Amino acid sequence: QFLGSTEVEQPKGTEVVRDAVRKLKFARHIKKSEGQKTPKVELQISIYGVKILDPKTKEVQHNCQLHRISFCADDKTDKRIFTFICKDSESNKHLCYVFDSEKCAEEITLTIGQAFDLAYRKFLESGGKDVETRKQIAGLQKRIQELETENTELKNKVQDLENQLRITQVHASPAGSVTPKSPSTDIFDMVPFSPISPQSSTPTRNGTQPPPVPSRSAEIKRDLFGAEPFDPFSCGAGDFPPDIQSKLDEMQEGFKMGLTLEGTVFCLDPLDSRC
Numbered sequence: 167q168f169l170g171s172t173e174v175e176q177p178k179g180t181e182v183v184r185d186a187v188r189k190l191k192f193a194r195h196i197k198k199s200e201g202q203k204t205p206k207v208e209l210q211i212s213i214y215g216v217k218i219l220d221p222k223t224k225e226v227q228h229n230c231q232l233h234r235i236s237f238c239a240d241d242k243t244d245k246r247i248f249t250f251i252c253k254d255s256e257s258n259k260h261l262c263y264v265f266d267s268e269k270c271a272e273e274i275t276l277t278i279g280q281a282f283d284l285a286y287r288k289f290l291e292s293g294g295k296d297v298e299t300r301k302q303i304a305g306l307q308k309r310i311q312e313l314e315t316e317n318t319e320l321k322n323k324v325q326d327l328e329n330q331l332r333i334t335q336v337h338a339s340p341a342g343s344v345t346p347k348s349p350s351t352d353i354f355d356m357v358p359f360s361p362i363s364p365q366s367s368t369p370t371r372n373g374t375q376p377p378p379v380p381s382r383s384a385e386i387k388r389d390l391f392g393a394e395p396f397d398p399f400s401c402g403a404g405d406f407p408p409d410i411q412s413k414l415d416e417m418q419e420g421f422k423m424g425l426t427l428e429g430t431v432f433c434l435d436p437l438d439s440r441c
Contacts, residue, residue: 168207168218169194169264171228174251177236177260178426183249186262187241204266211277213285216250218263230263231255232285233420238278240271248275253420282425289421 169190176182194204207227210217216235218228230252241247248271249264267274 167204167266169204169266171261171263174260174262177251177253179237180239183237183239183251183262184241187244187247187249187264190264207265209265209274211274211281213281213288216252216278216281228263231420232282233289233417235278235282235425236260236420237426238275239426240275246271248272250275250278279425286421289417 169187170193172186172189174182174186197204206221208219208221208224210219213232215229215231217226218230219226230250234253234255235250236253238250239248241249246266246268247264248267249262251260251262253260265271265274
């Protein structure tokens with residue numbers, strides 16, 4: 167049963183939690199006297215956070231990210247009650263969530279502590295590169311779309327130039343003296359490039375050999391417009407966009423703060439330089 171959540175002044179502390187529990191228990195008694203039932207919820211605990219769902223519709227009512235949870239405890243005077251304090255992502259206020267579980271209050275508290283430890287290890291191992299990867303991919307897709315638009319505009323400009331060149335040639339040639347061009351050359355009187363045909367030493371019209379085509383260096387990794395290809399999995403921490411970097415900084419602060427679990431603090435070493 168979900169008693170609800172209430173704002174607290176501190177992110178940690180047994181007394182802080184006790185005051186919140188007393189407040190929400192009193193509110194529950196008032197609701198019961200009015201004929202209202204305490205809603206039942208389903209919890210999903212993972213290394214990403216704690217989700218509070220409607221048990222029937224599976225609709226997510228609250229999604230508490232794990233690095234925002236700073237305190238977790240079960241009530242030693244009432245074995246049914248367990249709580250955790252989480253910093254709200256929108257208001258940045260600390261909210262205490264209170265639950266009533268008949269059999270597994272202590273087990274749920276320990277599970278949240280284990281999930282926090284695993285999440286911290288995963289964050290260190292990945293170096294934070296898997297954070298908000300979808301945003302990076304979306305940014306990459308946006309960049310591709312911009313390049314495609316730019317490419318289309320360039321094609322249109324080339325087509326316009328070709329049309330202008332045709333008109334100029336028609337006006338410049340005397341009537342009846344227009345000679346059909348060989349199908350082997352384009353409008354610029356050049357032999358079309360074919361990736362299949364070898365670059366043979368065919369002499370040009372003036373009898374000289376064409377200059378050798380410089381070989382592309384495999385070391386130069388740039389696209390058609392001179393920009394280096396973007397790889398969301400190889401960029402360093404300083405290469406992240408501002409919104410993603412702020413998310414990383416927030417996660418670092420959350421993990422540095424640690425999680426207090428009923429008197430036991432998850433003492434985490436400082437984040438290494440990879441993060």
